[in-house]
Amino acid sequence: MTTPAVDADSQLLIHRCVDCRRWIHPETERCPECAGELKAEPVSGDATVFTFTVNHHAFHPAVPVPYVIAIVELAEQPDLRLVSNIVGCAPEEVTIGMPVRVLMEQRGDTLVPVFARA
Numbered sequence: 001m002t003t004p005a006v007d008a009d010s011q012l013l014i015h016r017c018v019d020c021r022r023w024i025h026p027e028t029e030r031c032p033e034c035a036g037e038l039k040a041e042p043v044s045g046d047a048t049v050f051t052f053t054v055n056h057h058a059f060h061p062a063v064p065v066p067y068v069i070a071i072v073e074l075a076e077q078p079d080l081r082l083v084s085n086i087v088g089c090a091p092e093e094v095t096i097g098m099p100v101r102v103l104m105e106q107r108g109d110t111l112v113p114v115f116a117r118a
């Protein structure tokens, strides 16, 4: 899955259909429901952990192991899910259904949206 965009205020941006108002992630060319145009809009950043795994293998020097790779479901829409990391707590404290909130983590030159316990 693609990493969602972040705007100048470090808000998480997700694509949304301008016609039926459905949120779409990962981004597609057109709305899969009504073929409407998509436009990035900020979301609340509130989410819950849908599922997760603890990773012990280092992929990026800026990210120490172990860390949690999670699929989080955004509060805006029941099937609006994205892959991210859960930060700020021990991996064994993460549970499915845990409420989380987005925060932006600097990794090299890019701000990456990650989630911490709400």
Ligand SMILES: [Zn+2]
Binding pocket: 017, 018, 019, 020, 021, 022, 031, 032, 033, 034, 035, 036
């Ligand atoms: Zn649509």
